[in-house]
Amino acid sequence: MWTRLWRWINERWPAAAVLREIRTEEIPGGASVKYSLGSTVLFVFIVQAVTGVWQLFFYVPTVDHAYNSVSFMRTQVPFGWLIHNLHFWGATAMMALVLLHMMRVFIGGAYKNPRQLTWLLGTALFLLTMSMMFFGPPLPWDQKGYWATEVGTSIMGTVPVVGGWLKRVLIGGETMGQLTISRFFTLHVTLLPGLLAALILLHLVSFRRFGSVGPWQEARRQRKGVFWPDQVYKDLLLAGFVFLILIALCVFIPPGFTGAADPLDTTYMPKPEWNFLFLYQALKLFPGRLEVVGTVGVPLVGVLLLLLVPFLDRRPERNPARRPVAMGALFAVAASVIVLSLIGSASRPGVSRSGPPAAGPAHEPAPAAAPFRDEGAALFRSLGCLACHMLEGQGGKVGPDLSDEASRNRSPEWLAEQIRNPKSHNPASVMPPFSGLTDAQIQSLVDYLMGLKAGAGVTPQAAASEPGAQQHEVSTPPAGQVSGASLSMQQVGSASLGKVLFADSCRSCHGPEGKGKVPNPGSEDGTVPALNPIDREIYDPDPAVFVGRIDPFLQDGSTPPGPGPRLRMPAFGKSMGLTQEQIANLGAYVLSLNGVDRGGISRPGLRPVPFFILALAVFAVAALVLAAIRLMEKKRP
Numbered sequence: 001m002w003t004r005l006w007r008w009i010n011e012r013w014p015a016a017a018v019l020r021e022i023r024t025e026e027i028p029g030g031a032s033v034k035y036s037l038g039s040t041v042l043f044v045f046i047v048q049a050v051t052g053v054w055q056l057f058f059y060v061p062t063v064d065h066a067y068n069s070v071s072f073m074r075t076q077v078p079f080g081w082l083i084h085n086l087h088f089w090g091a092t093a094m095m096a097l098v099l100l101h102m103m104r105v106f107i108g109g110a111y112k113n114p115r116q117l118t119w120l121l122g123t124a125l126f127l128l129t130m131s132m133m134f135f136g137p138p139l140p141w142d143q144k145g146y147w148a149t150e151v152g153t154s155i156m157g158t159v160p161v162v163g164g165w166l167k168r169v170l171i172g173g174e175t176m177g178q179l180t181i182s183r184f185f186t187l188h189v190t191l192l193p194g195l196l197a198a199l200i201l202l203h204l205v206s207f208r209r210f211g212s213v214g215p216w217q218e219a220r221r222q223r224k225g226v227f228w229p230d231q232v233y234k235d236l237l238l239a240g241f242v243f244l245i246l247i248a249l250c251v252f253i254p255p256g257f258t259g260a261a262d263p264l265d266t267t268y269m270p271k272p273e274w275n276f277l278f279l280y281q282a283l284k285l286f287p288g289r290l291e292v293v294g295t296v297g298v299p300l301v302g303v304l305l306l307l308l309v310p311f312l313d314r315r316p317e318r319n320p321a322r323r324p325v326a327m328g329a330l331f332a333v334a335a336s337v338i339v340l341s342l343i344g345s346a347s348r349p350g351v352s353r354s355g356p357p358a359a360g361p362a363h364e365p366a367p368a369a370a371p372f373r374d375e376g377a378a379l380f381r382s383l384g385c386l387a388c389h390m391l392e393g394q395g396g397k398v399g400p401d402l403s404d405e406a407s408r409n410r411s412p413e414w415l416a417e418q419i420r421n422p423k424s425h426n427p428a429s430v431m432p433p434f435s436g437l438t439d440a441q442i443q444s445l446v447d448y449l450m451g452l453k454a455g456a457g458v459t460p461q462a463a464a465s466e467p468g469a470q471q472h473e474v475s476t477p478p479a480g481q482v483s484g485a486s487l488s489m490q491q492v493g494s495a496s497l498g499k500v501l502f503a504d505s506c507r508s509c510h511g512p513e514g515k516g517k518v519p520n521p522g523s524e525d526g527t528v529p530a531l532n533p534i535d536r537e538i539y540d541p542d543p544a545v546f547v548g549r550i551d552p553f554l555q556d557g558s559t560p561p562g563p564g565p566r567l568r569m570p571a572f573g574k575s576m577g578l579t580q581e582q583i584a585n586l587g588a589y590v591l592s593l594n595g596v597d598r599g600g601i602s603r604p605g606l607r608p609v610p611f612f613i614l615a616l617a618v619f620a621v622a623a624l625v626l627a628a629i630r631l632m633e634k635k636r637p
Helices: 002-012 015-024 033-056 066-075 080-107 116-135 143-157 163-171 178-210 218-222 227-252 274-285 288-312 324-346 371-382 412-420 439-450 460-465 495-505 543-556 580-593 608-635
Strands: 026-028 224-226
Touching (some): 015 227, 033 178, 080 116, 116 288, 143 274, 274 288, 371 439
Antiparallel strands (some): 026 224
16 A cells, blocks of 8 residues: 555655655765754744644734733643743744854855855845744733833834834834734734745755855865765754753743733833844944944844855855954954843843832821822832933933933923823934823823922932822722632733832832731731731632732722721722732732742643653654664665
């Protein structure tokens, strides 16, 4: 039966001829692992395609459901954690392998005549891979992806003439929203992968036209090796090893939950993906009018140099030792990119915290002399404005110093428009628009800014510590009872962001790390309840149940039992003092204080660590089988 099927296939497609050519093909200099980088890139691309298609069965590309659908897939779908994490780490692996492959080709001079077209196609593949890593991160619609895209598109918007138009086309308007995720989804899932697959095919055809260039030493190039089984064995071994590393990363360093995208919460420090960090840091070297050099000049020169490499270096010499200019240029570029990327990764853009407020009882309520100003100061702090603006010697230097804003004679209308849409005053502004704020919130910010005078010493921290913060008195929700599924309960929050919020909003009452012991005169217990450890009636090892028990307290607040408790839990949800995304982050942090992971996997299919042990065993057996096949093939006459 199989013989007849094989004959039928060969009569219609040259399968036997292809296999015969593979078996007999000779490689100059013999088989080598360094030749396996290209095939490993192809393997990782296939992994990305398979895991990407698999995720489409669960992913919902809308701003309301994208984050929750990804979270559900990672925690509730069997092996969803593996598929998502493979796609996440596979993107990094593919980018790294493409870079290594291009460096190997450059060092070996494999771009020289007659292989110029192969190099040009490889450069196009490199640029497309970079693009895939730009359009992919926003799709989960989490804090990391949202703010990285906000920064990236804002930088793009500073390009002269076409920058603003290009940004609006990409994000679908002046601000990011549903059109943004729809357009990025279309580009990342359909258009770019199709182009990538087509270019890979063209690249392979171009490579096959002239074959491997071999070593640069003539004596070594005269030695011949065979593609099968030697090179195939090395290709499969390296691909399997890379796949094992990807599984290890999925198991031991899974991507964290950064919380649902929240345009009003800028406590998350936005940075681009690692492969764009060098450009992000390089832009800081070109302030003001020189900004165009960083946004247009550096990328344009870099791409042009890549494309022109085979035409600028036309000498037939391939030995790196005899090409000092080319090797020096490669070293300089690689060192610059690595150094800039490391600095960009370690940088903390403009954050200068004076430290969390000291633990202690809250101040007694008192009439506020300037309620709008106090509310504006609190809003200024919660929106993370100090990340970019300096105020009384604290904060960042990305935006202008606001310490003496009152003396600049700007109208309230001008300030309000600047907050809503900064680009209306400066099209090149990288300040994000806060169009989601209410008119009352914008008015409070304007009143606060117009009251700022140099030397007045009024900072958001100082204003927040002044008397006048009223607490909302509401009834205590019964422990464990959930009156309704709030938006925050449906989201997997970020414990790291929740820790920042806790220091700002909760530490003064619940103590450092939620350990309590803060006096609360007039309450039955005499102290504010500790959150670390939390009451056993509220605790549950199941993260969904646990967060369902603490969420009502965060939403509705509570009044401790007693004749007249001085401190009461604010209703963060009802008062809209925090967004639902921030409440989800706070909940995740409280769970982490009690040893429960909000993003814990409920239905793993197979637990990560046992899965890695199984994968390691399979890899070892497969390597032995491949080695045995190779030995048998080499003994065959």
